Amino acid sequence: MMSSDLESGTVLRTVADAEGYVARICFKTGPPTLTGVELEWTLHDAAEPTRPVTPDRLRAALGPHAPTTLAPDAPAAPLPGSGTVSVEPGGQVEISTAPRRSLRDLHDHTSADIRHLTGLLAAAGLVLGRTGIDPYRPPTPVVDTPRYRAMRCAFDRLGAAGRTMMYSTAGLQVCLDAGTADQVVDRWVVAHAVGPPLLATFATARRHQRRETGWASARMAAWLCIDPARTRPVWSPAAAPGDPAAAWARYALAAPLLCVRRDGDDWTAPSGVSFRDWLVGALPRPPTTADLDYHLSTLFPPVRPRGYLELRYLDTQPDGEWIAPVALLTALLEDDRTRDAARALAESTADRWTEAARRGLRDPALARVADEVLDLGLRALDRTGLPVPVRTEIEAIVARRLAAGREERG
Incomplete structure (x- = not known):
């Protein structure tokens, strides 16, 4: 990174300035019209899934769609449906879709992008994983950048979960508008409250390194263990809804720095220094709005506001x-x-994140709430604009998941 990049943004002088900046950029209100997804997969050799996938092989497979972190001179061309490809530190492949005004369009364009990506990978003898954690291999770095090295250093101070998260996990992220000013609080709270039952229902990450982990979602278990100051939920039922923007600003400034951008390759952050500490002089130079933007990208709660x-x-x-x-x-x-x-x-199970990750639908309280919440969601599907065959398939998927949960509970 060049010095000019580090000097970009406005210098932040006070905690109040930083809190105000976070509140302005992270909750952009307006009618909720757009939906997007980020689809991430572990990647495997089709013939021998335990075999490591090298950066060179992945770069060649992705061709013009390879991201610059993997191929600095590549054009990073979008996929046919406008999605972009990124590669995570363990070689996980991700499609970030363009936001769409209808779920029908999102489904059609994203499905086309997935078909194109799987075709490219198949030609190179590679396949996408089907679960939220690598079922075959131990955590192994594939992509190495100053950011990823600094992350690894910070997480290693806290145990092994950080490397598991970085190199072995794969998730599905759903991106929804924050809503109008009078909707934001409700959408924020509900997005959190339905999280544990939906996590339990759609957990797929039981096996890692060719053995059962004892967790329904070992992926979420890794996230919950790495650093609660940056992964715990921002909202919980024990707290009044209040102002989500103010709550997020407090959360963000209290979180420790994960990395600090500098000239050169060493972005290691001093242990235990929060962004609030930086604002009051903990580091040699004052932070800028660009530094704060970057810090926000290193926070990983279950629901993260990004506008x-x-x-x-x-x-x-x-x-x-x-x-x-x-x-x-x-x-x-x-x-x-x-x-x-x-x-x-x-709301009765809104704080049961650990139980959802550990037991999934074997947890009776989560199973009961999941039945009711999913029934509510299914009855509202006809307002999503999805065609009847897709809605019918969603109903079948939910029925299979709930039936599997009942079978596990005996």
Whole structure:
């Protein structure tokens, strides 16, 4: 990174300036019209899934779609449906879609992008994983950047979960508009409250390194363990809803620095220094708005505001099944009556993130709430604009997941 990049942005002089900046950029209000997804997969050799996939092989497979972190001179061309490809530190491949005004368009364009990507990978003897954590290999770095090295250093101070998260996990992120000024609080709260039952229902990450982990979602278990100051939920039922923007600003400034951008390759952050500490002089230079933007990108709560709401609590889904949780979340947050009903149904288990990750639908309280919340979401699907065959398939996916949960509970 050049010095000019580090000097970009406005210098932040006070905590109040930083809090105001976060509140302005992270909750952009307006009618909720757009939906997007980020689909991430572990990547495997088709013939021998335990075999490591090298950067050179992945770069060649992606061709013009390879990101600059993998191929600095590549054009990083979008996929045919306008999605962009990125590669995570463990070689996980991700499609970030363009936001769409209808779920029908999102489904059509994203499905086309997935087909194109899987075709490129198949030609190179590679396949996408089907679960939220690598079932075959131990955590191994594939992409190395100053950011990823600094992250690894910070997480290593806290144990092994950080490397598991960085190199072995894969998730499905749902991106929804924050809503109008009078909707933001409700959409924020409901996005959190329905998280544990939906995590439990759509958990796919049981096996890692060729053995059972004892968790329904070992992916979420890794996230919950790495650093609660940057991964715990921002909202919980124990707290009044209040002002989500103010709550997020407090959360962000209290979180420790994960990395500090500098000239050169060493972005290691001093241990235990928060962004608030930086604002009051803990580092040699004052932070800028660009530094704060970067810090916000290193915070990973289950629901993260980025101007829109990024719901980060779902595991990667098997082939073609990603649309089910995306459509259900969109439907549950769509209108006032459905949001009110969803909150009433889900609030009793809204703090059961660990139980959802560990036991999934074997947890009786989560299973009961999941039955009710998913029934509510399914009844609202006809307002999503999805065609009847897609809605019918979503109903079948949900029925299979709930039936599997009942079978596990005996």
